Amino acid sequence: MRRIAAGIAPYFVVFSASACGLIIEIVASRLLAPMVGVSLFTWTSIIGVVLAGISLGNYLGGVLADKYPSPKTLGIILLGAGLTSLAVLPMLALVSGLYDALHVLPRIVLITSTLFLVPSVILGMVTPVVIKLRLRSLAQTGNVVGKIYALSTAGSIFGVFITGFVLIQWIGTRPILLGVAVFLVLMAIVFGSLWRMRVVGAVALVLFAGIAGMGIAGDSLESECQVESNYFCIKVREREIEGRKVRTLTLDRLIHSYVDLDDPTFFVYGYEKIFADISTMVGYSKPQFSALYIGGGGYSMPRFLELAYPESRQEVIEIDPAVTRVAHEYLGMPRDTRIITHNQDARMKIPELEPGTYDIVVGDAFNDVLVPYHLTTMEFNEQVKRLLTEDGIYVVNVVDKFHSGGFLRAVVTTLRASFPHVYLFADSKDFESDNRFTFVVAGALQPFTYADVFFASHAEQRGDPELVLMPQDELDDWLGLKRNILLTDDYVPVDNLLAPVFLDIP
Structure with a gap:
C-alpha cells in the first residue's frame, strides 16, 4: 500500500500544483476587476505574467533539481x-x-506582476523537481516526463473548470486564495518532509500565521463585493447626488446605475436621459409599446417606463442573474414587477424572440472597459432589426473619443449597413472636443427628427429633451474624415478601436 501511495504521490503533487497555478490565474481576473476592470488588456496581462512566471519557474526548478535533488527541496x-x-x-x-x-x-501589467509573478514562478518550479525525484534511470525518461507533463496539463484544466464553474460563485475569490495557500502548505508538510525539518516548519508556521494575521487585521480576507457572481464583483453603496440620497450599482470598477428608490424618473447619466427622451417619443405615439433592453444594470430605464406607461411591455435581457437579484434586494425593484427578465446572453436569447414585436430596443451593455464584441456586429444588428416593428428604433450607448477614437465610427458605420436611418446623439452641443464621452447611436426603420422628440417630451410634461442631434450632413462629413470599419462576426477589433479611450482611463 505504501509503495502504491509513493508511486501516486509525485503525480498528485504535480497535478495539484498545476491546478493551484490556474486557480490563481482565474482568481487574478476577479481580484483585478474592481481596480482595472476586465478587458482584453487585463486578460493579456494576467496570462502573460503567469506564463512568464511558469517559464522562469521551470528553468529555476531544473537548476535546483540538479543541485538539490531532495524531497526537502x-x-x-x-x-x-x-x-x-x-x-x-x-x-x-x-x-x-x-x-x-x-x-x-x-x-495593469505592474499590478499583475507584483501580485502574481512570484507565486507563478515558485509553482513553475514544482514540475522539474518532481521529474528529477521520479527518474530512476535514463531509460524511463520519456515515460516519466510524458506522464508528469500530461498530469500537469490535466491539473491546469481541472483548476480552470473548478474555479470558473464552481468556486468563485460558491465561496468567492479571497477564500479561494486562502484555501490554495493552506493546501500548498499541507502538501509541503506531507510530501516535502517538512515535518522532519523542525526549524523550517516552525518558521513556516510563524510566517503563515503572520501573513494570515495581516490579512485579517487589514480586512483583506473580506471581499469588498456584496455579491461575487460568475460575471461581476457587484457592490451597492449609498451616496448623495443633487441633494438626493441614491444607491449606486457598481459592477467591477464602474458605477453602472444611480437609483433613487423613491423616484424612478431620476437619472444621473446623460445617455440615460437620451434613452428616456427617445422612449418618451415612442410612448407618446403608442402608449402600449413594447421595449426590450439589452443589459439590465440597475433597471433604471425599464422601471421608469413601467411607471410612465403602465400599458407598455418591458423586457430585459441581463446575462447575470445576480444583477437581477441585487436590483430586487437593494435597488427597489419590486418582486411583483411586470418587467420580464431573461437571464441569458443577448446573442443567444434574441434569435428566440418573436419577430416584429418590439417598438424600441435599448442596448445598454457597453462601457469604456468592457464591450461584449459579439453584440456590436452587423449580424447582431440584423437580429435586432428582425425584432422591430415597422417603425421600430434600436438605440445603443457608446463610450469613445469623438475624433481619435474608432469604435463610435465603427458602430455608426455598422448600423448604417442594416438601418435606413442612423442618428448620433449627445447630451451636449460640443461635438468638437476629444474627451472620453458617452454617445447614443440610433438605428431607425422610419425617419424621425428632433422636433418629434421635442413635441412628445413637452406633451408628456417632461420639459425640453436632453438630447442633442448631430445634423446628418455633419455626421457624413465626420465619417468621411477617416477610414470606417464595418464590424462583422469575422472581423470585430473592438479592443483595438477603444485603445485611445482605455489608455486615457485614470
Whole structure:
C-alpha cells in the first residue's frame, strides 16, 4: 500500500500544483476587476505574467533539481508557493494605489506582476523537481516526463473548470486564495518532509500565521463585493447626488446605475436621459409599446417606463442573474414587477424572440472597459432589426473619443449597413472636443427628427429633451474624415478601436 501511495504521490503533487497555478490565474481576473476592470488588456496581462512566471519557474526548478535533488527541496518550494499565494491578500490594498500615476496599461501589467509573478514562478518550479525525484534511470525518461507533463496539463484544466464553474460563485475569490495557500502548505508538510525539518516548519508556521494575521487585521480576507457572481464583483453603496440620497450599482470598477428608490424618473447619466427622451417619443405615439433592453444594470430605464406607461411591455435581457437579484434586494425593484427578465446572453436569447414585436430596443451593455464584441456586429444588428416593428428604433450607448477614437465610427458605420436611418446623439452641443464621452447611436426603420422628440417630451410634461442631434450632413462629413470599419462576426477589433479611450482611463 505504501509503495502504491509513493508511486501516486509525485503525480498528485504535480497535478495539484498545476491546478493551484490556474486557480490563481482565474482568481487574478476577479481580484483585478474592481481596480482595472476586465478587458482584453487585463486578460493579456494576467496570462502573460503567469506564463512568464511558469517559464522562469521551470528553468529555476531544473537548476535546483540538479543541485538539490531532495524531497526537502520540493517541500520548501511548495511552502514558498503557499506563503506567496497567501501574501497576495494583504498586498491587494497596497498595490491598488501603488501605480496610480501610470497609464492604465503599464498599471495593469505592474499590478499583475507584483501580485502574481512570484507565486507563478515558485509553482513553475514544482514540475522539474518532481521529474528529477521520479527518474530512476535514463531509460524511463520519456515515460516519466510524458506522464508528469500530461498530469500537469490535466491539473491546469481541472483548476480552470473548478474555479470558473464552481468556486468563485460558491465561496468567492479571497477564500479561494486562502484555501490554495493552506493546501500548498499541507502538501509541503506531507510530501516535502517538512515535518522532519523542525526549524523550517516552525518558521513556516510563524510566517503563515503572520501573513494570515495581516490579512485579517487589514480586512483583506473580506471581499469588498456584496455579491461575487460568475460575471461581476457587484457592490451597492449609498451616496448623495443633487441633494438626493441614491444607491449606486457598481459592477467591477464602474458605477453602472444611480437609483433613487423613491423616484424612478431620476437619472444621473446623460445617455440615460437620451434613452428616456427617445422612449418618451415612442410612448407618446403608442402608449402600449413594447421595449426590450439589452443589459439590465440597475433597471433604471425599464422601471421608469413601467411607471410612465403602465400599458407598455418591458423586457430585459441581463446575462447575470445576480444583477437581477441585487436590483430586487437593494435597488427597489419590486418582486411583483411586470418587467420580464431573461437571464441569458443577448446573442443567444434574441434569435428566440418573436419577430416584429418590439417598438424600441435599448442596448445598454457597453462601457469604456468592457464591450461584449459579439453584440456590436452587423449580424447582431440584423437580429435586432428582425425584432422591430415597422417603425421600430434600436438605440445603443457608446463610450469613445469623438475624433481619435474608432469604435463610435465603427458602430455608426455598422448600423448604417442594416438601418435606413442612423442618428448620433449627445447630451451636449460640443461635438468638437476629444474627451472620453458617452454617445447614443440610433438605428431607425422610419425617419424621425428632433422636433418629434421635442413635441412628445413637452406633451408628456417632461420639459425640453436632453438630447442633442448631430445634423446628418455633419455626421457624413465626420465619417468621411477617416477610414470606417464595418464590424462583422469575422472581423470585430473592438479592443483595438477603444485603445485611445482605455489608455486615457485614470
